Amino acid sequence: MNTDQPIIQIHDLYYRYEKENVLEDINLSIPSGAFLAVVGPNGSGKSTLLKLILGLLKVQTGEIKVFGEDINRFKERHLIGFVSQKANSFNTGFPATVYEVVASGLTKKVGLFKFLTSGDKQKVFEAIESVGLTKFINRNIGDLSGGQQQRVFIARALVSDPRLLILDEPTVGVDAQHVQSFYEMLEQLNKDLGITLLLVTHDIGTISNKVTHVACLNKHLYFHGNSHEFEHFQEHGVSEFYGYDVNLLTHEHHHHHEGVKR
């Protein structure tokens, strides 16, 4: 794996569940070390795109490469950490401790019929430490607050040493104060550990000064690299650039104006 190679490359990707395309003509290249935020209204295909990248859905038309390898042949799944949109709607009565949940992030990496070594266990402790939950390590996950639970899922995603971390609206249900510190933690992961981040979010306003790239999705993808538009985007705020308030992101929108389609 060389670091100049894009972490994710998508070519001419289309996807449909039923008759109608949910994704159309998606082209995207995410360089190593990027912090990309994907925004878009409800039902615009954000989760679908992530599921395709994660191999949860099969590519129908087009091509996805992760770490230079075609998604269908890609085996080193532990290089990708994932926090799902559903992570905050799990069965809170599930009897598992923070330790057990985070350790489950190593399942594939450790391998079938094998047990965690003391080195693996050390990794679990470190991942829990890195999200500041050491105090709660033996608590049942259902007994934590929503924000703390979210951190457990981040720790689970981090424990396998991913080079790419994919998060689908990770801050839904987390209060404003914790959202801030949550994004600071993401920024640290990106800057200090060089982990490439792909974040689907609705609060673009909060993170616009932390991300390196922004992509706007509504069936089509409009990519804003570290370029003129992105500076413009930072200077003039989100609303003006997109012509609507991105923090709400509820209504239809079309890029007939400045958005550059790649």
Added chain:
Amino acid sequence: MIEAIFEYEFLQNSFLTGAIIGIIAPLLGVFIVVRRLSLIADALSHVTLAGIAASLFIEKKFLLFSGLNPLYMGMIFSVFGSVLIEKLRSVYKDYQELAIPIILSGGIGLGVIFISLAEGFNTDLFGYLFGSVSAVSRMDLYVILAISIIVITLIVLLYKELFLLSFDEEHATASGIAVKRIHFIFIVMVALVIAASMRVVGILLVSSLMTLPVAASIRFAKGFKQTILFSVLFGETSVLGGLILSYYLDLAPGGTIVMIAVLILIATIVIKKIYSARPA
């Protein structure tokens, strides 16, 4: 009673079998309960019943098969039923729980047909429904022992995968785990354990032995391993206590076992209430 166990082979057989089932039924039960699949155990036990009825019918109608052990036919039906449930679950992706009543009623229907074809059975059937201390043969004991060794080995070896699959199926899939295969192995194990438990506990009460100890344990256990530990402890207490009581009081063992499990469950709920109502 303790002397009697050493004296009579049939009592030894039931006690050893009961002791084994007291471990493996709640062990699998933990995974069933946390995945909210409790009704699958019910569906499979009714399919097992159909298998037993089929076996008794064949035995009665065709002398050639006299002495046919209903355990085997029960197992075959149960495993077949589990495969069918999986097929149905993939057909009804959005209504996966539909598979359970379909298989359950199919099992009862088939069972009743075999029973009526055979124009009624002797009291044997009662034992299969509610358990019996005298029905377990040495051969049954060996078969059940073999099943339990396989099941425990598989659970130990696949523990990580089974845990992740139970907690978060999507994550298991995304991390490249063979989710379908693991789930299949699991459901076949459930089918085998249900068939193995029927002699002692009875078909109608097997699913309670898989779920009640877990329901009690989940009230207070910290973590998954502890949940398993207490479930097995409660299951074992229920089975052994139930067998001793039923022998002395001449009751159906299945009912006695389940009632002890119910008492344990009530006790944990009450104790938890008192404990958490107390000011800290």
